[in-house]
Amino acid sequence: MPSSASSPSASRSWRRSSPWTSSRRRPTPASSSADGSDRMSAPAVDCRGISVRFMSERRTVTALEDVSFSVEPGGFTSLLGPSGCGKSTLLRVVADLIAPSEGHISVLGTSPAEARRGRSLGFVFQDAALLPWRTALQNVELPLEVGGRRALPAGAATPKELLALVGLSGWENSYPHELSGGMRQRVSIARALLGGPRLLLMDEPFGALDEFTRDRLNAELRRIWAETGTTILFVTHSVYEAVFLADQVLVLAANPGRVAALQPIELPRNRELAVRDTAEFVAIAARLRAQLGSTH
Known part of the structure; x- marks a missing residue:
């Protein structure tokens, strides 16, 4: 079975390939408001x-x-x-x-x-609220289907990359009943991060x-x-x-x-x-x- 623990080498590998690093690591600048003021x-x-x-x-x-x-x-x-x-x-x-x-x-x-x-905005609830008939990866992908948006913003982390971010590489095809409570919450966090909420x-x-x-x-x-x-x-x-x-x-x-x-x-x-x-x-x-x- 895959391990959910992040080893030091895995962490270093993630940081090298992370879509959040460099210019994407910090909050994305907001657009200016109608009166020209900078929302940032x-x-x-x-x-x-x-x-x-x-x-x-x-x-x-x-x-x-x-x-x-x-x-x-x-x-x-x-x-x-x-x-x-x-x-x-x-x-x-x-x-x-x-x-x-x-x-x-x-x-x-x-x-x-x-x-x-x-x-x-991203929201993580007290309960992971995962759909039991969908895999971990499919649960992270869910907002793309129900929100009417089939594509991610340019440069945004993919669902698979987000599962790696929360330490679940190798668990993408597992169903909620195959995951511990902590792992289910990790999937919930990955789902909330889809699209790069600020x-x-x-x-x-x-x-x-x-x-x-x-x-x-x-x-x-x-x-x-x-x-x-x-x-x-x-x-x-x-x-x-x-x-x-x-x-x-x-x-x-x-x-x-x-x-x-x-x-x-x-x-x-x-x-x-x-x-x-x-x-x-x-x-x-x-x-x-x-x-x-x-x-x-």
């Missing part, structure tokens, strides 16, 4: 006073209240908070799946709807995995982020996962969902799992735990 000067995500309210049978439920934050192009932001604080709701506002009741949001210098129509939205993609697999995929995601330069917004309940992955952590309080803190993560950009044993990491994690404790 804008944050990748900019939320100002975002509130979301839902009507229930008896009352109005406020899921988010006056949420403001920004994410720089190429940045990695973790959304951290207790259950019910609106993390997934906020991610869906960015993805144009939920309209805010109040406030303004820009995504990649434009509206969420335009960013979605321009295929600039913003990747991830809703607790590793939450159902065992600790060992989760740690390994955290390290893999850091590598993928470095390879692609894609801006990432990542939802998690785990303090350690949030700190290890991100360059900033947005802490949300619940009832209603609101910003409790925005914590920069001052750790080396190139980090390995061993960084979690350092005094700096432990101090940041302790600070975030204290901030989470004050949100209840």
